Amino acid sequence: MTEQEFEQSPLTQTISQNGHTVQVDIYRGDHGGWILEVVDEGNNSTLWEDEFESDQDALDEAKAAIEEEGIEAFIGSND
Numbered sequence: 001m002t003e004q005e006f007e008q009s010p011l012t013q014t015i016s017q018n019g020h021t022v023q024v025d026i027y028r029g030d031h032g033g034w035i036l037e038v039v040d041e042g043n044n045s046t047l048w049e050d051e052f053e054s055d056q057d058a059l060d061e062a063k064a065a066i067e068e069e070g071i072e073a074f075i076g077s078n079d
Contacts, residue, residue, distance in 0.1 A: 009055035017071040026058045034058045044076025
């Protein structure tokens with residue numbers, strides 16, 4: 001069995017706020033929608049359960065969540 005390649009969105013980007021930076025990864029899921037994952041500097045990951053209809057919808061959700069909850073909500077422990 002070969003490793004499945006995934007389609008990454010050109011909207012994937014880093015976002016910085018309050019001295020922290022996260023990577024917003026957006027990629028095509030198995031069911032045709034877009035998967036949203038936010039990864040912090042320590043490689044801790046927050047993954048949304050539902051797929052998004054478009055990569056722009058996923059990016060909008062990430063930005064809204066970071067704005068509403070603060071970037072610290074997506075920074076994990078480095079213990």
